[in-house]
Amino acid sequence: MFPASSSVKQEVSSTTRMEKLVSLAKRRGFIFQSSEIYGGINGFWDYGPVGVELRNNIKKFWWDEMVRLREDVVGVDTSIICHPKTWEASGHIDCFSDPMVDCKVCKGRFRADQLQDIPCPKKPSLSVQSCAVEKKGPGELTEVRQFNLMFETYVGAVRDDSARAFLRPETCQSIFTQFKNIQIVSRQKIPFGIAQIGKSFRNEITPRNFIFRSREFEQMEMEFFVRPEPAEGEKWYEYWVEKRFQWFLDLGVKSNRLRKRVHAKDELAHYAKGCTDVEYEFPFGFSELEGIANRGTWDLSQHMKFSGKDLSYFDDETKDKYVPAVVETSLGVDRTLLTVLADAYGEDQVDEEPRTVLRFAPHIAPYKAAIFPLSRKLSEPALKLEKELRRRFTVDFDDVGSIGKRYRRHDEIGTPFCITYDFESENDHQVTIRNRDTTSQERVAISQVENYLADKLSAGLAK
Amino acid sequence: MFPASSSVKQEVSSTTRMEKLVSLAKRRGFIFQSSEIYGGINGFWDYGPVGVELRNNIKKFWWDEMVRLREDVVGVDTSIICHPKTWEASGHIDCFSDPMVDCKVCKGRFRADQLQDIPCPKKPSLSVQSCAVEKKGPGELTEVRQFNLMFETYVGAVRDDSARAFLRPETCQSIFTQFKNIQIVSRQKIPFGIAQIGKSFRNEITPRNFIFRSREFEQMEMEFFVRPEPAEGEKWYEYWVEKRFQWFLDLGVKSNRLRKRVHAKDELAHYAKGCTDVEYEFPFGFSELEGIANRGTWDLSQHMKFSGKDLSYFDDETKDKYVPAVVETSLGVDRTLLTVLADAYGEDQVDEEPRTVLRFAPHIAPYKAAIFPLSRKLSEPALKLEKELRRRFTVDFDDVGSIGKRYRRHDEIGTPFCITYDFESENDHQVTIRNRDTTSQERVAISQVENYLADKLSAGLAK
Numbered sequence: 044m045f046p047a048s049s050s051v052k053q054e055v056s057s058t059t060r061m062e063k064l065v066s067l068a069k070r071r072g073f074i075f076q077s078s079e080i081y082g083g084i085n086g087f088w089d090y091g092p093v094g095v096e097l098r099n100n101i102k103k104f105w106w107d108e109m110v111r112l113r114e115d116v117v118g119v120d121t122s123i124i125c126h127p128k129t130w131e132a133s134g135h136i137d138c139f140s141d142p143m144v145d146c147k148v149c150k151g152r153f154r155a156d157q158l159q160d161i162p163c164p165k166k167p168s169l170s171v172q173s174c175a176v177e178k179k180g181p182g183e184l185t186e187v188r189q190f191n192l193m194f195e196t197y198v199g200a201v202r203d204d205s206a207r208a209f210l211r212p213e214t215c216q217s218i219f220t221q222f223k224n225i226q227i228v229s230r231q232k233i234p235f236g237i238a239q240i241g242k243s244f245r246n247e248i249t250p251r252n253f254i255f256r257s258r259e260f261e262q263m264e265m266e267f268f269v270r271p272e273p274a275e276g277e278k279w280y281e282y283w284v285e286k287r288f289q290w291f292l293d294l295g296v297k298s299n300r301l302r303k304r305v306h307a308k309d310e311l312a313h314y315a316k317g318c319t320d321v322e323y324e325f326p327f328g329f330s331e332l333e334g335i336a337n338r339g340t341w342d343l344s345q346h347m348k349f350s351g352k353d354l355s356y357f358d359d360e361t362k363d364k365y366v367p368a369v370v371e372t373s374l375g376v377d378r379t380l381l382t383v384l385a386d387a388y389g390e391d392q393v394d395e396e397p398r399t400v401l402r403f404a405p406h407i408a409p410y411k412a413a414i415f416p417l418s419r420k421l422s423e424p425a426l427k428l429e430k431e432l433r434r435r436f437t438v439d440f441d442d443v444g445s446i447g448k449r450y451r452r453h454d455e456i457g458t459p460f461c462i463t464y465d466f467e468s469e470n471d472h473q474v475t476i477r478n479r480d481t482t483s484q485e486r487v488a489i490s491q492v493e494n495y496l497a498d499k500l501s502a503g504l505a506k
Numbered sequence: 507m508f509p510a511s512s513s514v515k516q517e518v519s520s521t522t523r524m525e526k527l528v529s530l531a532k533r534r535g536f537i538f539q540s541s542e543i544y545g546g547i548n549g550f551w552d553y554g555p556v557g558v559e560l561r562n563n564i565k566k567f568w569w570d571e572m573v574r575l576r577e578d579v580v581g582v583d584t585s586i587i588c589h590p591k592t593w594e595a596s597g598h599i600d601c602f603s604d605p606m607v608d609c610k611v612c613k614g615r616f617r618a619d620q621l622q623d624i625p626c627p628k629k630p631s632l633s634v635q636s637c638a639v640e641k642k643g644p645g646e647l648t649e650v651r652q653f654n655l656m657f658e659t660y661v662g663a664v665r666d667d668s669a670r671a672f673l674r675p676e677t678c679q680s681i682f683t684q685f686k687n688i689q690i691v692s693r694q695k696i697p698f699g700i701a702q703i704g705k706s707f708r709n710e711i712t713p714r715n716f717i718f719r720s721r722e723f724e725q726m727e728m729e730f731f732v733r734p735e736p737a738e739g740e741k742w743y744e745y746w747v748e749k750r751f752q753w754f755l756d757l758g759v760k761s762n763r764l765r766k767r768v769h770a771k772d773e774l775a776h777y778a779k780g781c782t783d784v785e786y787e788f789p790f791g792f793s794e795l796e797g798i799a800n801r802g803t804w805d806l807s808q809h810m811k812f813s814g815k816d817l818s819y820f821d822d823e824t825k826d827k828y829v830p831a832v833v834e835t836s837l838g839v840d841r842t843l844l845t846v847l848a849d850a851y852g853e854d855q856v857d858e859e860p861r862t863v864l865r866f867a868p869h870i871a872p873y874k875a876a877i878f879p880l881s882r883k884l885s886e887p888a889l890k891l892e893k894e895l896r897r898r899f900t901v902d903f904d905d906v907g908s909i910g911k912r913y914r915r916h917d918e919i920g921t922p923f924c925i926t927y928d929f930e931s932e933n934d935h936q937v938t939i940r941n942r943d944t945t946s947q948e949r950v951a952i953s954q955v956e957n958y959l960a961d962k963l964s965a966g967l968a969k
Contacts (some may be wrong), residue, residue: 072691078589080683084661084671087587088697089684092580092692111900117555122722123705124550126541137524143663152663194659196673198547199719200606200615200711208547210659210673220543221552228535230906235537242586242705248663258661259585284750314843350543429577431742437574 061326062382065233065253067399071455073097073384074254086250086258088268088377095455096437098261101294101379102240104407105263108290109238116236116265117229121217123242124198127208132349133216133342135209140189141248146171146347148181154248157189192245194258210244212371215264217370219342222268222367223354233356233367234279236267240376254377261376268356268367271340278372280337284319287335287372291321294379295404296386300324303413321374323382332382333374340366348504383407387457393482394447401457402480405500410458411436412496415449417465425464428474436496452481460496513566523638524789527847528716530862533916535719536560536847549713549721551840556919559872559900561724564757564842565703567870572701579699579728580692581748584680586705587661590671595812596679596805598672603652604711609634611644617711618650655708657721671936673707678727678834682805685731685830688818696830697742699730703839716792717840724839731819731830734803738780742833743800747782750798750835754784757842758867759849763787767794777804784837786845795845796837803829846870850920856945857910864920865943868963870886871923874899875959878912888927891937891952899959923959 068074072091075081090098110118130136142155149165157170166180174180194210211217218225218237225237240263250257267283269275284303290300305320316337343354343366357364387401405411412432416425419442429440441449441456446451446463453461463475473486476495487495531537539546553561573581593599605618609869612628621635629643657673674680681688681700688700703726713720729744732738747766754764769781779800785792806817808830820827850864866876873883875895879888882905892903902921904912909926916924926938936949939958950958 054785069687072693075684077585077587077680077689078592078683079687080809080815080817081589081591084585084587084589086661089582089584089680091582091684095581095583097581112635112896114889114896114903117556119552120561121552121556122540122547122550124540124547124707124722126544126547128544129541190663194661196657196659198549198657198709200653200709202585216877217540217552220541221538221554224532224538224542225535225554230904244587246661259587346543350741352543354543361803426577433577440577441693473617 046266052225060385060388063399064326064388067388067401067455068094068253068384071452076376086247086256088254088257088259094380097383097407098380100375100407100409101383102261102263104294105290106238106240109236109263109265110292113236115234116267117225117232119218119221119225119232119239120241121214121221121239123211123244124196124208125211125217125220128349129216129220129346130193130209134345135193135212138211139193140188140191143190143248144187145185146175146181147183147185155237162223162269173398190248192242192247194246194272207368212245213243213264213373214239214241214262215266215342215373218266219369220350221347221353222343223352226268226356226447233358234267234269234275236265238263238265251333252325252330252402254327254381255327257377262372262373263379264373266342267370267372269360271365271368273316276339276368276370277338277464280319280335281316282419283370283372284335285335288321291323291332292384294383295409296323296382300386302329304329305420312341314339323386325381325385330378332378333372336371336373338369338371340368342369343367376471392426398451398454399455401481403457403459405459407477408457408459409437410439410453410456411500412460412462413439413441413449413453413458415440415446415461415463416442417446417463421466421468425470428462428464428492432493432496435493436500450477459500462492507536516530523851524716524847527789527851530851530864530918531557531716531847531874534915549710549719551717551720552724556872557843560846560866560870561839561843563870563872564846565724565726565839567757568700568753569703571756572699572726576699577656578694579701579730580688580694580714582681582700582702583704584677584684584702586674586707586882587659587671588680588683592679592683592809593656593672593810595808597808598656599654601700602656602675603654605650606653606711607647607650609638609644610646610648610841614802615653630683641656653711655710656701657709665856675708676706676727676836677702677704677725678729678805678836681727681729682809682817682832683813685806686815689731689819696821697730697738699728701726701728715788715793717844718788718790718793720840723841725836726839726842727834727836729805730835732833733821734828734831736779737831739800739802739831746833746835747798749930750796750837751784754786754795754845757846757870759786759845763849765792767792772897775804778803786849788844788923793841795841796835796871799834799836801834803831805832808832861914861917863917863942866920871920871922872900873902873916873919874963875923875925876902876904876912876916876921878903878909878924878926879905880909880926884927884931885927887931891925891927891955894965895956895959898956899963900944913940922963 045315073094075089077087077089078084087093110116144155145152151164153161153171161171163169163171169180175182175184197205197206198208243262269279302322303322318336321333323332347354355366387403389400414429416422432438459479461477472489475484476487477484519600536557538552540550541547573579607618608615614627616624616634624634626632626634626637632643637643638647660669661671662669687746706725765782765785781799783794784796786795810817819827850866852863877892879885895901922942924940935952938947939950940947
């Protein structure tokens with residue numbers, strides 16, 4: 044009745060691939076534009092029912108691997124708004140900015156390094172640059188000024204400089220300012236790490252590439268504190284570059300679209316000893332997913348200088364006191380989610396019809412299984428099975444449309460297994476389980492479905 | 507060697523109880539003041555290593571009960587900054603404010619309804635009210651003005667009214683604005699719910715009571731959409747009041763400190779049909795934990811009016827079209843965490859010495875077990891056991907100080923089981939497992955520890 048079909052891979056051009064991803068993400072409830080009914084707000088996104096499950100699975104996998112399964116890393120969850128002095132010490136108030144120009148004629152404000160790409164609001168056929176610099180239009184540009192990318196707000200009832208605060212542009216700085224508190228309560232000894240998952244905000248002038256560069260995003264950062272001798276920093280930096288690269292493979296991302304890019308000396312901040320990006324080949328080209336950086340003692344030293352507080356560490360065994368150096372690993376939840384969406388995306392043919400499928404690794408798939416009654420007359424026993432499975436797995440129940448259409452829907456959500464309860468099930472106490480990737484089908488005893496799923500899901504883990 | 511001791515309950519006065527809680531929360535790494543090294547920032551808090559585990563356990567328990575285990579509720583995760591028109595429709599721009607006055611002499615700004623409690627900055631021995639109203643000091647107050655509690659910021663490069671945006675003061679409004687998208691992709695039929703966990707911000711003039719009223723906090727909200735007939739709203743409102751009250755009991759909160767408070771007619775918003783708070787008796791008195799509200803069709807109607815978009819629902823079975831009514835359940839992660847901290851807090855005597863203990867329900871305890879080698883010479887086999895347990899449970903390893911001191915530390919963290927690997931363990935392949943609540947001890951075969959913990963932890967669930 045549901046014959047297994049052979050899969051034929053088909054090329055998807057990279058130019059339309061991104062549009063298809065965005066369309067699928069909305070159609071199936073992964074990602075919506077924020078505030079769509081009000082015309083949207085540029086650079087902000089909402090995650091729908093399956094998007095939030097995928098996000099949660101990615102965050103849990105990171106937390107498990109980086110915190111729960113390690114003796115030498117502890118977690119923290121700090122506030123998005125913190126004392127503004129934090130951003131003086133970190134350098135964000137002075138240096139976290141883009142160059143901007145204003146046009147005195149059209150009153151527009153533009154990024155000085157992108158003038159050739161931006162249409163003049165009063166002469167859309169011309170770029171701002173050609174209007175202003177080549178005198179072809181109304182433009183007359185001011186000198187370049189620096190525009191800080193931190194969102195500002197005021198805390199408390201009075202709006203003056205003393206009340207000015209910022210939405211954090213990265214989660215790591217509070218790890219540094221709380222280093223001493225956390226080290227004391229956790230009784231960790233160097234080397235050890237502090238990890239955090241949380242929202243950050245950057246007032247990007249030109250948000251772009253879907254959720255890749257947005258104004259509100261979530262980060263997963265870990266600061267690993269080590270002795271200040273250069274060899275220690277180097278050793279742990281190399282360790283974390285390998286470890287973090289492997290994490291993406293374990294997430295199910297295909298290795299031929301992942302690469303490491305070592306920063307050249309002239310790309311590094313003056314204090315940095317080394318930095319490697321993990322990059323993924325998106326439809327719009329290779330782009331940074333995660334940065335692993337050997338940052339030396341810069342971070343804690345800056346906060347010591349600006350706070351006047353001692354953040355040094357006393358080593359019980361060697362009896363010496365020092366400011367620890369830091370190896371940082373930093374990636375975005377949203378970029379990781381875009382990566383697994385793009386990487387899982389496939390088009391093939393099933394029963395001579397084109398099919399779109401998300402081939403997520405089972406451990407991050409939003410639903411592990413979907414349960415279908417062949418007819419609404421069979422809803423009751425199918426729901427009974429669904430209720431049993433739901434205690435252990437995240438599952439969906441679907442009784443609308445033909446079985447073929449339900450398969451297609453769950454292929455597009457990336458559900459590894461679809462389970463159909465049919466009229467024969469009443470007699471043989473078996474159901475048909477269909478595999479997302481091979482489209483092959485098996486009859487399995489109802490009493491064995493839970494074990495079947497548990498086995499298949501854990502075997503599908505990339506380790 | 508570790509004799510079991512009898513517990514004697516001791517009264518803790520409510521005045522000092524709060525101070526003790528705050529002190530313990532910092533000492534053991536649950537909660538720190540944000541940006542402590544810079545002198546702190548009022549109304550913002552950071553969660554330390556055990557605090558973040560407790561938060562995550564609370565959030566997971568809510569998500570499991572409200573989303574994962576239910577066929578009729580789906581999740582969502584929307585942005586903190588959304589289109590500002592959202593807050594016109596919701597009424598927050600016009601009505602979400604506190605009354606404020608300025609003093610023309612001292613330049614201070616104060617809540618008009620708290621003047622008698624606030625010291626005059628220039629005459630701290632007098633209240634602002636007595637300075638200004640009773641003419642005893644320098645004060646001269648302006649007329650009362652409304653101060654909006656939403657944090658403001660600007661999105662994009664230009665700072666004018668068109669770029670003004672807000673940090674959301676509640677998570678629910680994006681559930682309403684995305685109602686149609688979510689209903690379509692999830693194919694849910696009314697009645698069904700949409701749930702969300704996420705940060706919200708309120709620029710409170712006087713943050714107070716530790717993490718109870720802070721400026722940045724996290725909410726767990728669910729909007730349940732029902733037919734607009736009053737009987738439907740009433741039925742589901744009653745259902746959710748009972749369901750949500752039971753959730754706190756299942757969380758392990760003691761019923762004699764929980765109560766329901768039904769709002770009087772004159773407390774209700776003009777559109778609201780009914781509202782019940784779940785309150786907990788904190789050291790500072792009974793205070794609201796959660797609100798369950800029968801809101802009628804107000805929310806969706808407002809967003810239809812302000813967006814011009816149709817958010818009504820077509821009922822396939824009855825073939826009628828209507829604007830759904832809403833029953834809302836809304837609580838704070840931070841308040842829930844403060845509740846379980848306060849509720850778990852106890853003082854008793856063990857071995858004739860005073861002990862402080864957090865008697866968390868096992869399923870929300872930050873660590874499920876702690877593993878101690880009696881001597882550092884035994885670290886290797888103890889770590890081997892710890893590594894095995896860590897694959898399944900969140901555990902801690904502690905080899906510093908006497909076993910008695912390690913018990914006390916984990917009593918204050920609320921760890922249900924402490925496992926000591928001693929010299930005898932080498933021969934009899936057993937370890938001593940000590941129960942946090944009874945302080946009784948058992949010898950258990952090392953090969954059986956994992957099963958022992960799994961059994962005891964699940965039996966400890968409040969269901």
